[in-house]
Amino acid sequence: MINLAIEVGKTTTPEAVMFWFLAPLAIVAALGMLLSKKAVHSAILLAWVMITLAIFYIAQDALFLGIVQVVVYTGAVMMLFLFILMLVGVDSADSLKETIPGLRPIAITAAVGFGGLMVSLLGRATLGSDMVGLTDANAAGNVPALAQLLFSTYVWPFEVVSALLITAALGAMVLAHNHRLVARPTQRELSIKRFRGESLGSAAGLPNPGVYALHNAVDVPALLPDGTASEASVSAMLKARGDVIDSKPFQLIELANEEGEK
Amino acid sequence: MTTAQLLGQDPGWLIAVKGVLVFALCVVLTLLSVWGERRIVARMQMRLGPNRVGPFGLVQALADGVKLALKEDLIPAAADKIVFVIAPIISATACFMSFAVIPMSGPVTLVGHKTAMQLTDLPVGVLYILAIASIGVYGIVLAGWSSGSTYPLLGGLRSSAQVISYEVAMGLSLVAVFIYSGSMSTSEIVAAQQKWWFAVVLFPSFVIYAISMVGETNRAPFDLAEAEGELVGGFHTEYSSLKFALFFLAEYVNIVAVSALATTLFLGGYHALPGLGFTEQWLGGWFTLIWFFAKVIFFFFIFVWLRGTLPRMRYDQFMKFGWKVLIPVSLFWIMVVATLRVMSLNGASRVTVLGFASVVVLIVLGINVAFDSVKKRARILPEDNFDAPTFAVPQMPGAESAQLGEPRV
Structure with a gap:
């Protein structure tokens, strides 16, 4: 922390202005990421933190690192976003109920302990050797210099890390993959089944949901000519979730009677 | 002088001017491209497209933009x-x-x-x-x-x-x-x-x-x-x-x-x-x-x-x-x-390069042939074992009807 303050004193004015403008924003976003209830909000704030970090890297002459940070992390956060939608649900918020009793004090103790450890370690950290400076490191250009290091000195760790990541990705795919027990019916088979099946009732497609102009949303079953609600007109998913509304209130009964009296 | 060095000499005001120019250019291009797209698609569909607002209908996109803003x-x-x-x-x-x-x-x-x-x-x-x-x-x-x-x-x-x-x-x-x-x-x-x-x-x-x-x-x-x-x-x-x-x-x-x-x-x-x-x-x-x-x-x-x-x-x-x-x-x-x-940087002879290229072309052709034969095999569908339907159906394309003259009902 003290080291950082000295560094800021040395930087040029535009860089200092940028730092004092963006750093609070990054910290606020990071805190918001932890504290926001909706998982999607956390993901957006995480993306913002990553972009701010990228701007810092670029300001420190690490152009390639900054741009790659944006490319990699925006993609990663997008994945996170999709996982939230698929696993947690579209608009679910974190529930603050403890599912396992006594977990909260343990978690708080562990977090405070880890934080204390990090602060005490990082606060006393010194660099082993004198800093050479980025101008020397970037002498051959930022990208060629990085490539030189990555593909000569650090080629082994680089390859090992990539092998590890590929293994992880493949493992995730294997774990998530579900073998189909029967082959998926093709469009041709489905169409044959529709016309050569037991009845031709659904040959022209299932009825649309909704009751004329009174309530044409997907959660209202259509009314058949005899006044009964058509089960086939609403999605099975909505039925399973219990989101289907009764369509009787939207029936045009009175109007029909008046027409009949005339 | 490379472009990077040339741009490095730009004074601050010139950078600002260029930034504004780029922004203005993008907006004007959008207006023109909306108009252009509608006119070109119209021509392809034997219509005229927007031609009322301004010369050749050029300001149509601007009018649409104003309309959108007022909604x-x-x-x-x-x-x-x-x-x-x-x-x-x-x-x-x-x-x-x-x-x-x-x-x-x-x-x-x-x-x-x-x-x-x-x-x-x-x-x-x-x-x-x-x-x-x-x-x-x-x-x-x-x-x-x-x-x-x-x-x-x-x-x-x-x-x-x-x-x-x-x-x-x-x-x-x-x-x-x-x-x-x-x-x-x-x-x-x-x-x-x-x-x-x-x-x-x-x-x-x-x-x-x-x-x-x-x-x-x-x-x-x-x-x-x-x-x-x-x-x-x-x-x-x-x-x-x-x-x-x-x-x-x-x-x-x-x-x-x-x-x-x-x-x-x-x-x-x-x-x-x-x-x-x-x-x-x-x-x-x-x-x-x-x-x-x-x-x-x-x-x-x-x-x-x-x-x-x-x-x-x-x-x-x-x-x-x-x-x-x-x-x-x-x-x-x-x-x-x-x-x-790598070959050209290391000064490989023309024969090596041509040999490599022809091997690559051969491999691509081989893969192509293999894919085609797999596709052909997949295209052969099993015979239909259904009874004749009891309702009128259109004739299969290209099929010779055996019951010519008789209604197929």
């Missing part, structure tokens, strides 16, 4: 208000940013200063454009999520899957350009094409880029994110007024941006057509600007042509095409390009 601005009750407002802003901001690194002209003199029509020149300019494009997708995905309704959510998810898949193919097609030009800076890539355009040298990369740029901008035949037949309007179903206008603006600026990038990477940027190099000195170098925009407009015309010609692809076919065709082909092509590049 009621709705925010659905179920929407996540903050994200709903931020999403179009992200979309519209990101699309302008990629223009910063596009070199639009050679060295010119602007108000007494020798400079180039390019805002800045980054050593990783092309990666910067990819990064900005991936931020721009957030606008679409967040719009879909925050609308709090089913169709926009589906549109947003489709779009994210689409952009993630096609960005991989796009990035891979760029690798060959990086290998050949030895740089990721847009101005140096243009300079490397002085003799041969990369569209000729790296033709497969050019084709892959051209396909994935249509996928990347959500345009027909890849406009699954806003498929009006299935998803109403997709991610922007719930948007109205100026927020919708921002998405509209972003879409057209994006088209121009990917066209400009394609021009820069594959069609020699602001350089003249081969054999017309003397024109680059006309008007004190400003003529290069005309060459650049002629190529951009060519790409834009292709976009419109595609929209007027092709039906929308089915979603699973689209994904299959991206992952099982474009990406493996690009990977194979990168290997070939890298090998050829």
Whole structure:
């Protein structure tokens, strides 16, 4: 922390202005990421933190690192976003109920302990050797210099890390993959089944949901000519979730009677 | 002097002027391209298109924009208000940013200063454009999520899957350009094409880029994110007024941006057509600007042509095409390009290079033949064992009827 303050004193004015403008924003976003209830909000704030970090890297002459940070992390956060939608649900918020009793004090103790450890370690950290400076490191250009290091000195760790990541990705795919027990019916088979099946009732497609102009949303079953609600007109998913509304209130009964009296 | 050094000498006010110029250019291009698209598509469908507002209907897009701005601005009750407002802003901001690194002209003199029509020149300019494009997708995905309704959510998810898949193919097609030009800076890539355009040298990369740029901008035949037949309007179903206008603006600026990038990477940027190099000195170098925009407009015309010609692809076919065709082909092509590049750098003899090329061609042919035979086998369908239907059916195409004259009921 003290080291950082000295560094800021040395930087040029535009860089200092940028730092004092963006750093609070990054910290606020990071805190918001932890504290926001909706998982999607956390993901957006995480993306913002990553972009701010990228701007810092670029300001420190690490152009390639900054741009790659944006490319990699925006993609990663997008994945996170999709996982939230698929696993947690579209608009679910974190529930603050403890599912396992006594977990909260343990978690708080562990977090405070880890934080204390990090602060005490990082606060006393010194660099082993004198800093050479980025101008020397970037002498051959930022990208060629990085490539030189990555593909000569650090080629082994680089390859090992990539092998590890590929293994992880493949493992995730294997774990998530579900073998189909029967082959998926093709469009041709489905169409044959529709016309050569037991009845031709659904040959022209299932009825649309909704009751004329009174309530044409997907959660209202259509009314058949005899006044009964058509089960086939609403999605099975909505039925399973219990989101289907009764369509009787939207029936045009009175109007029909008046027409009949005339 | 390289373009990077030339741009390094720009005083602050000139950078500001260029920034404003780039912004104004994007907006004017959007207005013109909306008009152009409607006129071209109309011509393809034997109509006239907008021809009432201004000469040739040129101000039609402006009139539409004013109309959009005056409409009621709705925010659905179920929407996540903050994200709903931020999403179009992200979309519209990101699309302008990629223009910063596009070199639009050679060295010119602007108000007494020798400079180039390019805002800045980054050593990783092309990666910067990819990064900005991936931020721009957030606008679409967040719009879909925050609308709090089913169709926009589906549109947003489709779009994210689409952009993630096609960005991989796009990035891979760029690798060959990086290998050949030895740089990721847009101005140096243009300079490397002085003799041969990369569209000729790296033709497969050019084709892959051209396909994935249509996928990347959500345009027909890849406009699954806003498929009006299935998803109403997709991610922007719930948007109205100026927020919708921002998405509209972003879409057209994006088209121009990917066209400009394609021009820069594959069609020699602001350089003249081969054999017309003397024109680059006309008007004190400003003529290069005309060459650049002629190529951009060519790409834009292709976009419109595609929209007027092709039906929308089915979603699973689209994904299959991206992952099982474009990406493996690009990977194979990168290997070939890298090998050829190393050969030519190490001064390999012509015979070796030709031998390698012919072996590659043989392998490609072999794979092609194998695929074809597999396809043929799959196409042989099992015999139908059904009784004759009890209702009238149309005759199978090309089938000779045995019961000619008898009604088949």
